[in-house]
Amino acid sequence: MTKARFRIGLISAATTAVVALLDGPRVCLANLGDSRAYVALRPLAGTDSEPRGLERLTADHDVAHELLRERKPLAMALTAKGASQLTRFLGRLAPQEAGPGFEAVDPDPDFHHHVLLPGERLLLCSDGLSDYVAQADAEGDAAIARVLSEQRDGARAA
Numbered sequence: 767m768t769k770a771r772f773r774i775g776l777i778s779a780a781t782t783a784v785v786a787l788l789d790g791p792r793v794c795l796a797n798l799g800d801s802r803a804y805v806a807l808r809p810l811a812g813t814d815s816e817p818r819g820l821e822r823l824t825a826d827h828d829v830a831h832e833l834l835r836e837r838k839p840l841a842m843a844l845t846a847k848g849a850s851q852l853t854r855f856l857g858r859l860a861p862q863e864a865g866p867g868f869e870a871v872d873p874d875p876d877f878h879h880h881v882l883l884p885g886e887r888l889l890l891c892s893d894g895l896s897d898y899v900a901q902a903d904a905e906g907d908a909a910i911a912r913v914l915s916e917q918r919d920g921a922r923a924a
């Protein structure tokens with residue numbers, strides 16, 4: 767594939783992304799691919815200062831998650847051919863309808879809105895973090911929540 771791209775003069779790069787626009791406690795998020803946004807939920811009133819857990823605010827754009835959105839069984843989605851293959855990302859190209867060559871495809875990000883409550887923290891991460899902590903989503907999210915509850919300083923948690 768690389769040789770073919772260079773032969774026709776096409777050079778492209780692809781990436782995933784998650785971005786946040788903050789306006790006080792209001793957050794507007796956009797995501798593509800498997801870069802994620804989480805909120806560390808605030809502690810319950812009258813309890814210790816540890817967060818209650820982690821809530822994922824975004825959904826991955828890969829074959830497995832597309833199958834889950836179609837209400838396919840979890841086991842089927844996780845074992846599907848190309849389950850981790852991205853379905854939406856920045857830099858996707860498609861053959862031009864008229865003539866040779868390729869053209870950029872509108873990445874079609876998802877947009878989300880959230881209001882942060884006092885004591886909640888926002889976490890934006892690439893697939894490098896979520897893939898590193900665990901393969902199964904629930905295990906990975908629990909590991910991230912554990913680190914955030916043990917470390918209040920964001921730089922140290924990273």
